[in-house]
Amino acid sequence: MQVSFLPWGQYMEKELTAFAAGTMADVFEPALEEAVDLALKKRAIPLDPFLANSSVIKMDEYFPGGYEVYKVKGQLYCVPHRIDVRGNPYRISILAENGITETPVTWEDMAAAAQKLVKWEGDKLVRAGTSPWWTRPAHQYMHTLWQAGGELFTPDGTKAGFNTPEGVQALQYMIDLFHITYPKGQGQLETSPIPHFVTGREPLQYGTGAWARSWVIENKSELLSDVNSGVALKGLKAQVALIFGGGLSISTQAKDPATAWQVIEFIGRDENLSAWVDSISGVPPRQSGLEWEWVKKDPGVMQGFIEIAAKWGRSSPVFPEWGRLFDLQSDELNKAYYGEQSAEEALANTEKAWNEVLAEYAEEIAASQG
Numbered sequence: 446m447q448v449s450f451l452p453w454g455q456y457m458e459k460e461l462t463a464f465a466a467g468t469m470a471d472v473f474e475p476a477l478e479e480a481v482d483l484a485l486k487k488r489a490i491p492l493d494p495f496l497a498n499s500s501v502i503k504m505d506e507y508f509p510g511g512y513e514v515y516k517v518k519g520q521l522y523c524v525p526h527r528i529d530v531r532g533n534p535y536r537i538s539i540l541a542e543n544g545i546t547e548t549p550v551t552w553e554d555m556a557a558a559a560q561k562l563v564k565w566e567g568d569k570l571v572r573a574g575t576s577p578w579w580t581r582p583a584h585q586y587m588h589t590l591w592q593a594g595g596e597l598f599t600p601d602g603t604k605a606g607f608n609t610p611e612g613v614q615a616l617q618y619m620i621d622l623f624h625i626t627y628p629k630g631q632g633q634l635e636t637s638p639i640p641h642f643v644t645g646r647e648p649l650q651y652g653t654g655a656w657a658r659s660w661v662i663e664n665k666s667e668l669l670s671d672v673n674s675g676v677a678l679k680g681l682k683a684q685v686a687l688i689f690g691g692g693l694s695i696s697t698q699a700k701d702p703a704t705a706w707q708v709i710e711f712i713g714r715d716e717n718l719s720a721w722v723d724s725i726s727g728v729p730p731r732q733s734g735l736e737w738e739w740v741k742k743d744p745g746v747m748q749g750f751i752e753i754a755a756k757w758g759r760s761s762p763v764f765p766e767w768g769r770l771f772d773l774q775s776d777e778l779n780k781a782y783y784g785e786q787s788a789e790e791a792l793a794n795t796e797k798a799w800n801e802v803l804a805e806y807a808e809e810i811a812a813s814q815g
Contacts, residue, residue: 491520501713530687533653536642548673583772590607605795676749773802
């Protein structure tokens with residue numbers, strides 16, 4: 446068996462080239478952005494026939510948010526080997542030093558904590574209140590929108606559904622949080638080879654995953670006991686967090702799908718899956734991960750992320766051109782962050798751009814939901 450690991454920035458290009466050349470690997474990890482294409486463009490085969498006879502992989506043991514995005518027309522095309530969970534991890538000691546002794550739970554808690562944590566030395570920002578993901582805010586907007594009671598799409602999935610009062614409230618909250626952290630006209634933190642979460646300059650994360658744990662382990666492992674995963678924030682209407690899975694699919698070009706499935710089952714065995722997830726600082730995709738030894742030793746971070754997934758996790762909806770739509774939205778949200786337009790204008794512009802893209806894919810959307 447030959448295994449290849451590719452940098453994520455090169456992955457999609459390599460994958461599409463391999464499919465076009467007829468040389469795609471038998472088993473591969475699809476990008477979330479291509480979940481719909483696995484079925485509609487016939488890149489992967491349905492796994493349901495294998496799952497029906499498997500004694501190793503039982504999908505009722507997995508967190509639904511990790512695999513629902515890979516279900517198209519009722520069939521599953523990918524089995525998660527990890528999940529990404531968007532929590533709000535923080536440095537316990539730094540928050541306590543600033544009078545924050547309880548985990549932020551509500552929007553108001555997060556904003557108040559961020560306000561207390563901002564620190565200046567003259568006109569230089571030396572500690573940010575939080576980390577508002579100003580480079581690609583569309584990820585944060587998705588679950589902030591859900592927390593406000595809104596939805597990304599209309600019920601039939603054919604048009605954008607976020608340009609609503611709830612959508613505006615969600616974006617305005619994010620803009621306000623951004624301005625608490627980086628007041629208008631002021632600079633941002635100096636760049637550092639060590640993540641600011643580890644140095645303490647961004648001690649409260651907003652919508653960050655378990656990679657915060659890997660930052661600590663790789664740079665200053667003794668700080669791990671000073672980290673808490675946080676919880677899903679409770680907004681105006683709901684307490685919810687975005688989760689999604691990374692997993693394995695079988696290519697339609699696989700010469701022996703049955704053997705390819707054996708590879709997926711091998712990785713899915715508990716001892717192997719535990720080692721795999723630990724090595725990539727992911728979150729276990731199923732509840733049994735709480736029994737893994739390395740998880741037991743990490744109650745503050747990893748057990749916390751599992752709790753977020755189990756209690757408050759919600760998967761991204763399935764739709765074509767995922768990456769393209771989110772880039773369009775991030776561009777407009779960033780303009781609102783920097784005062785170039787209002788929240789209402791940002792959502793109106795994004796709605797128009799999204800609806801133009803969705804109109805191009807009307808047939809694919811109908812097929813994916815049929």
